[in-house]
Amino acid sequence: MTMMIVRYGALLAVFLIAVETATRSYISQPNDIELYLGGVAAIFLVLGIFVAQKVKKPAAADGNTPDQLSVLDRADFSDRELDVLLFLCHGYPNNEIADQLGISGNTVKTHLKNIYGKLGVSNRTQAAAEAKLLKIVG
Amino acid sequence: MTMMIVRYGALLAVFLIAVETATRSYISQPNDIELYLGGVAAIFLVLGIFVAQKVKKPAAADGNTPDQLSVLDRADFSDRELDVLLFLCHGYPNNEIADQLGISGNTVKTHLKNIYGKLGVSNRTQAAAEAKLLKIVG
């Protein structure tokens, strides 16, 4: 998960350099500045949306007093844990989660235990409620 | 929801006009174009993030086809069933629901059975997910 942040950071840097280069080569013709500006604006608008989608935070969810102690987001869960959590929130029992993910029921139980620990809950229904509260799942 | 889109659309339009105006007044000094470009890029980056945050859809819950056949609301449940359903959605186990409502665990089970039947589900987590999907509980 740390790796992902680095990757996107590098990607962003490359993108910025590209734009900078384009700027320098275009600066000789000050005629179509407006068009160019619009292009840059559009590109960065899309980029902003993209970044927001990727680096999405839990956003502190409206008027509910968010647990100040446990502010979690997707990054605090491993990929597999997020898989399990997704199925869990849709009401799948352990066996079906196991089938869907192609792993054993025991493995699902292990992931669930870790999920419960991270969320500070003691059963699947609380986990589902908490996950939705923290906007970890849609 | 429609209203919100219109509002943000109008806001975006106003913003674009403002930027356009600023562009026309600045175009006389082609010196600090780079700086100006950077500003526009930054602004639209932030704007993109903002838009993505605000116009973010509830995601329509993945790929589950919503039951067209069973459109239930609160009226289809008895008062006591709604009580149980509420605690259920908060992740309470049967025993605690029983304590909170001052009834026996067996009675809670009976209510749950009826709830499952009405929602067309087979366990409490599915019931919680369905109840939220149907907006029976907040």
Next chain:
DNA sequence: TTGATTTTCACCCAAACGGGTGAAGACAAT
């Protein structure tokens, strides 16, 4: 008052779940 609905509770049994421990292989980071 009669009948329908709701609410309450009991018993039984099988399945699912939660908690603990242990451990193996993969893979990235230091």
Next chain:
DNA sequence: ATTGTCTTCACCCGTTTGGGTGAAAATCAA
């Protein structure tokens, strides 16, 4: 290379839940 994390799986045990049946009060409408 060693550490750490992730992922996978197994075993045991007790608790919880789900499903079925039955039934007694209370409430409410016809």
